[in-house]
Amino acid sequence: MKKILALVLAAMMVLSMASFAAADDGYAGNLKIWVAEATVEFTKAQVEAFKAAHPEYANMTVEVLPVGEGDAANNVITDVEAAADIFGFAQDQLARLVAANALMDVEPENAKVVAAENDAGSVAAVTLGETMYAYPMTCDNGYFLYYDKSVVSDPSTLEGIVADCEKAGKNVYFEINSGWYQTAFFFGAGCTLTYGTDNEGAIVSSECNYASENGVKALKAMINLAKSPAFKNGSSISAGSDIGAIVDGAWDSNYAQEAFGENFAAVKLPTVDGFQLGGFGGFKMLGVKPQTDEAKMAACDALAAYLTSGEVQLARFEAVGWGPSNLAAKSSEKVQSNVALAALADQLQYAVPQGQYPNDYWSLATGLGDDVIAGKYNDLDDAALLEVLQNFQNTAASYVTAK
């Protein structure tokens, strides 16, 4: 028995020395990447380009699999070991991932480059406390209005859009039961809802003033919208039908152009009840999970940095229409002239850069939205609506973890 053990130990030592040796000349093992389905082919091509440019990584085996930004964080948290080494995710998951210790902080040299080359909002979005935890990939994670020119004559007020669609028997899609789209109303009316996090991703403070005159105004606008027969809750073009107008993001722009054909149009969000709809401006990012092998870690750092570099961001925009966060790529002529991204940029003036939110916030907001859609508040007066929002605000504040 002891002999076998000794043999195994010896073999392991040889192996680990081999991997030490490998640290200097790159990495030749396996590496797994999760990205959204639409960018799988693109990412594969970019990985090949990366390997060609970095001979020390030429023998690395990279597997690119479609796992959407929505699922990635959940999967990574469920089992870090089985998760991809590099994965794309949307900003709202950052604190959760950090709290679960599922993200490696960005390599210091890379962090400097990222901070210098990317949009300030996106840099803030990948940073918790002092530490940068992910590589910004896009700054198009906001929403705006796609509409059918033949249906909607004037997209500047929500009331007008709804009236046009009602007349034409078309639908207005706005996912008001999502904590993400819902803020268009509340933030637009001048409310705030933010959480503060510490270095480890724990939620330590909150600020919310939904229970106010402005909050009531926003809630009433939601209630009025939900009352219309043309209103449908949703934000996916392909899951909707008879679309007159839809509040959706840039990731759907290619599909929107196909769906609307020559009547395709995109603008910033309209005003409602006299105030401009606001909302979140968010970012998508690439994260790297912690590794037990330094050589692999170095490979992940290098590859993630490459996949979020200016050129690749620009190429990604050209391939799938995702708006870059890299300043140089962002200011390129092609990006500037894109209709959907122009609409987004227009809208982002009114939007708040998205910070970190506890996971419970999203289901709380869905609860509020579902109540609105179910018509529970249709007959309430302002005082009663204020009470609803007070309740919302109290629950939102209760998610702060006591230290």
Next chain:
Amino acid sequence: MSKKNEIPEVDIVIDEQKGVIREVKQPNLRSKAGHERRVNTGIYILLVLISVIWLAPFVFLVFQSFRSYATEDGGMVAYLLPKQWSLDNYRWLFNDPKSNFLRWYGNTLLIALFCAVIQTVMVLSVSYTLSRLRFKGRKLIMNVVLVLGMFPGFLTMITLYFLLKQLGLTQQGAIPGLILIYVASSGMGYYISKGFFDTIPKSLDESARIDGATRFQVFLKIIMPLAKPIVIYTILMAFMAPWGDYVFASYVAFGSEPNYNVAVGLYRWVNVNDYQGYFTRFCAGGVLVAVPITALFLALQKYYVEGVTGGAVKG
């Protein structure tokens, strides 16, 4: 099947004085027949209505699957009949390099075949033992299974996942992993076939035992040939179940698209926002899954009826 259960229309009565059975002369005989006809017409109307409700979703599903992807887009629409009929969606499922459908289909078929064999062996072993053999601890086993069955199945998902992972049977190994968890505890579903074995007379075993047959020989040569209906029922159930499993299959295979089963793959097309315009493809895929399963089920319906009826009666 239909003869035995018909309730005879009784227009006869026993005439006690004369001691004979004679037909009753009913003054309202004609209106009674009319009443009968009206009742039957009512039932026909109801049955047709029910049939429409039952079949409509499937017919709609088929319609959607034939909608042209090229000219009418693959998303949801509010109309029923395709403006242009085409095989676009089916063609895409089979030919497009981006489509993993055939792979998923093969995965599921493989799982279903293995389950059909192993699970049947497990279920028959347990149900035969508990039904026809008497030994110490038999009641205890039945009570333990009853208690275990009251725990919700998804409770232990995370544990099963990590158990499988220890064996290397998640993600890339998801297919054998799924087979393992489907069959491992399948012995617990012994009720229905035990109910069947209970109905086979014990005297058969006893006379064979007197003739010197071992229990194994009794099992193999005497009981199994009689158990054909329940064997087919068990195989059918074991084969059909894996086609519909989303929850475990997605939990075990997450992140590894080539190792999904059809349920996971197709479910994601309609419920994950990354997939735009996959609705008609979902419909086509759904049809391709549903048609063979339904055909198999209808062909073996007789055994299914025997199984559920027996199982329900004996609990």
Next chain:
Amino acid sequence: MNDLDYLKLTGFSKLGYKLKKFFTGIPGRLAGALKGLGLWFVKLFRGIGSALADLGSTFVHGDWKTKLSYLVMGFGSCARGQWGRGILFFLFQTVFNLYMVNFGVAYLGKLNTLGTIETYREGRKTVYGDNSFFILLYGVLTLFFVLAFLYTWYMNVKQNRVSEQILKSGKKLKSTKDDLKSLMDEQFHKTLLALPTLGVTVFTILPIFFMILVAFTNFDATHQPPSKLFTWVGWDNFRQLLSSDNASYGNTFSQVLLWTLIWAFFATFLNYFLGMLVAIMINKKGIKLKKMWRTILVMTIAIPQFVSLLYVSKMFAADGLINSFLMRLGWISTPLPFWTDPVWARVTVIVINVWIGIPYLMLIATGILMNIPADLYESARIDGANAFQMYKKITLPYMLFVTGPYLLTSFTGNINNFNVIFLLSGGKPLSLELSGNAGYTDLLITWLYKMTVSDTNYKLAAVMGILVFLVCAVINLIVYNMIPSVKNEEDFQ
């Protein structure tokens, strides 16, 4: 109240009397069950006690072979020529010892803290510390293994005693060949049950035991191995789920539980009566194409639910086929809130479940209806009974009698009916009045799923699982004895 008094009551007060009797009987039945459980434990401890006494007396009276077998398992068997048994005993002991030395002891030692070494970073490299999950899992596995070992060890000693006695009486011991033969004959049950028992132990009992323990830890998204440790927290999780202060889920839990029971009631009995009705219609004399009607109905059983239910769920959406069809007809001006209004959503899932459930009941009812003796109907008709009276006095009692146990299993089955809710509504709509991501159509089981998969809140999911078990167990205990057809299973043979 004696039988005569009972018969004098009107129909309505008869029902009242029965209900009263049912509810006043509940405490008694529960107490009976607890008593049964207590007796079982008493029996268990007595058994252990007598086993210990056996061990003592065997050691005192046994020969040297037996005595050595206390240390080296299987020695006695080998020494007496039963090589097969002896070697198996010895192998088992060797494997056990190796396992304990290499893993078992270490895991058992950490079981009280579930690990203390934190994960840390070494430059850009991560070095993982203790993994609480595996400590708990292997800890439990080791406990199982130890129990199995003790039992086998006891068997090994007992074996020696029995062999000594047999040899003393002058008979011969069974050879290995005899042992193998008996596995196909007297001991055939062991052969048949070996694999299923192993499967159930590893993939059902072990995980359930593990999850019951998780309910007493803080295993959740922020204490997720391998990066973070989790540890024991006592009854905190039960408190969070059941108490009703602000941050707890008590109110939501009682609402979800109530809805789960309502759902199970309708899903069971509505399907039951409608299924029976359809079966009666199809089987009625004079109705043609019986086979066709049946085949059409069973389509919902045959087609995988993830296809049919997902599609039907889309049909009922605000922008789905049904709403747009009705709106185009001009029958409604706003979409019907099938999935958005709490009451509508609950009714809709129940109704669509009828679509799934009727065919199943129709098949069962058809089989049973055929067995009702036709002369019962005949004599009833002569007595002038109409169709409804015959149904009430003959068909229904017969059906209820025969399918009593089925109704019970189907009720508990519906409490755990995951697919229909998950695929149709996903538990929606949510509300500010509910917390913890639960919605109005969520059952305990779908809520448990959400906790596991979307919130990775395993500790609460574990508590929920225990509570679902308790609900099912209580219902079974209450109802089981009332069922008329709980017969002695030997009666069938």
